[in-house]
Amino acid sequence: MDFVMKNTYNDNCILQKNTICSNLDLVQKCIDILINNGTCQESLKIVNFGCAHGRSSQPTLTTMISKYLKKHPHNEIMVYQNDLPTNNFSLLLSEIQGNPQSYIYLSPNVYTMCIGQSFYQQTLPNNTVHIAMGFNCFHWGTPSKILPEGSITMAHKRSKFPKYIKECQNDLLSNVLNRSKELANGGIFIMNLLTDDKESFKDTLDFYVAVKLIWIKMYEECIISKEEAEEMALPWRYYSLGDIKHILKDQKIKNSGMKLKSYEFRQNRCPYEPLIQSHGLEYFAEKFVSAFHAFSEPTFKSILKCDDAKKEQIWEIYNQHLYNLCLKNPSICRIPNNYYITIFEKIEINIE
Numbered sequence: 001m002d003f004v005m006k007n008t009y010n011d012n013c014i015l016q017k018n019t020i021c022s023n024l025d026l027v028q029k030c031i032d033i034l035i036n037n038g039t040c041q042e043s044l045k046i047v048n049f050g051c052a053h054g055r056s057s058q059p060t061l062t063t064m065i066s067k068y069l070k071k072h073p074h075n076e077i078m079v080y081q082n083d084l085p086t087n088n089f090s091l092l093l094s095e096i097q098g099n100p101q102s103y104i105y106l107s108p109n110v111y112t113m114c115i116g117q118s119f120y121q122q123t124l125p126n127n128t129v130h131i132a133m134g135f136n137c138f139h140w141g142t143p144s145k146i147l148p149e150g151s152i153t154m155a156h157k158r159s160k161f162p163k164y165i166k167e168c169q170n171d172l173l174s175n176v177l178n179r180s181k182e183l184a185n186g187g188i189f190i191m192n193l194l195t196d197d198k199e200s201f202k203d204t205l206d207f208y209v210a211v212k213l214i215w216i217k218m219y220e221e222c223i224i225s226k227e228e229a230e231e232m233a234l235p236w237r238y239y240s241l242g243d244i245k246h247i248l249k250d251q252k253i254k255n256s257g258m259k260l261k262s263y264e265f266r267q268n269r270c271p272y273e274p275l276i277q278s279h280g281l282e283y284f285a286e287k288f289v290s291a292f293h294a295f296s297e298p299t300f301k302s303i304l305k306c307d308d309a310k311k312e313q314i315w316e317i318y319n320q321h322l323y324n325l326c327l328k329n330p331s332i333c334r335i336p337n338n339y340y341i342t343i344f345e346k347i348e349i350n351i352e
């Protein structure tokens with residue numbers, strides 16, 4: 001499966017950017033904790049996981065860096081931008097250089113490096129980072145062997161699939177343990193984790209089920225195979241509070257020094273819904289479909305087992321079906337973000 005974002009991601013990430021901007025209060029809190037515990041007196045090192053093409057993380061980075069510079073105006077700041085090796089890092093670097101509001105223009109002492117490596121591995125040397133952050137990315141799971149039938153996301157029938165829950169917990173454990181190695185003592189890890197815990201998840205699910213039905217219809221019309229239709233699912237983890245609490249009991253987490261400082265359930269409305277009123281149905285459908293394609297198209301296309309020309313033909317048909325769904329049933333076409341936002345602190349541990 002191909003997890004990359006489309007090249008249009010920066011222009012279609014309002015949903016993700018809104019989520020980030022709704023959490024700037026906690027981002028500020030992270031810098032306060034660091035400044036208070038004296039962890040980054042010499043310099044500040046930040047790693048931004050799942051950075052994609054960078055525009056949505058600009059508000060977080062400018063908030064953190066401006067706050068830090070008030071206290072340490074001449075210190076050096078290093079930003080490590082992480083994503084999979086398949087990410088288009090050229091687009092990321094163009095955004096960072098080309099955006100006049102970019103974090104790099106806050107001081108001549110701000111530097112950027114790219115790391116093309118999975119966040120399910122250690123990505124930086126031991127004890128080197130002060131802030132690890134990851135927004136809208138840690139729901140992308142490791143490859144799964146479990147795909148509940150009729151599922152557009154693997155969370156579809158979560159409670160009936162104990163193996164799915166185990167996979168979620170293993171991914172979360174791996175994520176937090178890898179961060180524990182990279183973080184210096186006193187370092188902070190802030191992330192949001194999509195959740196299916198709350199009643200409002202139904203809104204998200206209704207849309208994904210409707211998308212799945214499009215792929216099934218395309219199988220019935222002999223446009224794609226049964227296997228392809230069955231495989232059409234985004235390889236996502238939805239974490240429950242139970243999963244978060246479960247990993248905290250793991251001895252490896254206890255030995256790692258990672259302490260959960262805070263967690264909170266938050267949600268953001270789908271930003272495209274108001275366009276129906278303000279700009280009309282067609283404009284809404286266009287924007288909504290572009291936003292959904294920006295993060296789902298490469299994954300769906302990688303499931304199709306045919307040459308590129310054929311893929312484009314199939315995609316055109318799917319695209320038309322999705323657009324029509326938006327026109328006929330706009331109330332189902334929304335992707336609200338429901339998530340837990342968690343802050344971990346790495347504390348020094350003495351193992352005798």
Ligand SMILES: C[S@@+](CC[C@H](N)C(=O)[O-])C[C@H]1O[C@@H](n2cnc3c(N)ncnc32)[C@H](O)[C@@H]1O
Nearest residue numbers: 016050051052056083084118119135136137140
């Ligand atoms: C929806 S984008 C989020 C981008 C940005 N953080 C935001 O909030 O808009 C998710 C990103 O996570 C990346 N990603 C998925 N799995 C990953 C992994 N195992 N390691 C590193 N990055 C990963 C994807 O390539 C993608 O760029």
